[in-house]
Amino acid sequence: MLTNNQKLKPPFNYKTIILVLLIFFIFIFSFKRVGMPDVVDRLYEVTLDTIGLKDKSKIADGLSRISNEMWPPVIETKKDINLILNFDSSNLPMYSFIENQKVQLYETNIETLELEYIEEEVLFLVEPLGYLKVVIIKIIESIEIAFWASFIALIFSIPLAYYSAKNYAPNKIIYYVSRSIVSGLRAIPELISVLFMVLAFGFGPAAGIMALGLHSAGFLGKFFAEDIENADKGPQDALKALGSSRWRIVKEAVLPQVMPQYIAYILYILDRNLRMATVIGLVGGGGIGQELKGRFDLFEYGHVTTIILVIFIVVFIFDQISAKLRNKLIGNSS
């Protein structure tokens, strides 16, 4: 016979039920505030539309229109040759050609003062891979942003990590100061801090680099410091007993132990910065994001598709390279 103390606790009691009910009511209350009924309504309409029970759904309509416009991706550029300064038809850029196209225009008839519909033939200079070239130049800028940001993060994080490792900080004050700098840097999202960086450095890559760099310095500082704190104490004791100074202990007894982890962190930060560098342009940080935002605002969804595809390919390739690099470096470093 079990005594009262030995009995297993029931999986729930009245407190659990109250808690579940409370959470349920909070969800119901919040459901309306965040506009979820609308979502349900529209999804319901889309479903009816797709299975043919209802004629028109705005969402299905809009989505199908956008997806029609998004495909095929635009990789060429077309320019009205009248708008090109000093156009020389005998000296065209590589692989480009001139195309004759009919353009529909409305023009004011001077006599009747009414708008008239006319058709005009315009010569266009077509570069078949022109837009792809623009996108590639822009994504290279994004990659550059990512590398510079990671480099800056590395430079900033090394002293931060040393001073925010409990066992190497010279005193408590420095420890807490650098710890709070590290958390502070991490707490501000890049998309916010880039707004301030734009104020300081102007629109363009520099603002993006500083915003991303400082944010990821927070990450690296934290990761590095925690690894220093958790490294095997044995070798550190051995060097300490010899009377070695702190930084020498870190260099010879801590760094060799944590190096594989550090390489993994740096590659992760590089990977993350590359993904963020594509986004940061949306708010003025330079790179492919700026191009994406511009095309999106002009409803040029074909161009948007090209940009998204290029971003996807670059991120994918980089992912593969960094995985290989990580294996190789961690396998052989000494």
Place this chain on the structure above:
Amino acid sequence: MVYPLLKIDSVSKTYSGNVIALNNVNISISDNEIIAILGPSGSGKSTLIRTILGLTSLDEGNIYFRNNNFKDKNYKIIRNSIATIYQDFNLVSRSSIIKNIMLGDITKISSWRVLFNLWPKETQDKAMDIIEEVGLNSIDFKKRVENLSGGQQQRVGVARALIGAPDIILADEPVSSLDPQTATDILNLIRETAKKNKISVLCSLHQIDFAKSFADRIIGMKEGNIMFNKPAKNILKFDLNKLYK
């Protein structure tokens, strides 16, 4: 007057929670003498060695090295004359054999050399000689320590202690994680190299047989007190009963 190499003078240490680790311990070690500290777990052997190394602070008493007090500022001279061998080897496992051995000399290398990994030629040569001396294969000098067996790792540990040409080696249970045959080999190695290079050894052990064949003098410790302190050949069963009863 000839001062003893190392003099431990009325040293006491109490850990938090009133755990007495060392209680008024007096030990004097002369040149070229091999001493084993024997005692059950928790008898204060490791604490004694850690206080000599400065890894644990002492509550009372003094430690003198050739009449230099450890509390004074001549710590660096003292440190350069003391080397240590550890129970868990305390090697940098991802570094090479030669690097680990050279680390025993790290305090004598200038900062920029440490920073850029430019170890002086003499240090490298010395390390290579010692690799042979401790019975490791010098072809493997670039091998990572983590790929070695326990016995080989402890040989690297011994080599690291020898490179600084110390006056005394402190060994904290250097063989407790090794099998009996390897343990005998390592202890023989320590004894031989110490005698050859005229180095004193203070070694904590908990196997009586090892202590008897290894040491010139055995100090028995129990609960922070010294129970006996006599030449190894004079140790009687009566003495050992004091420790393990």
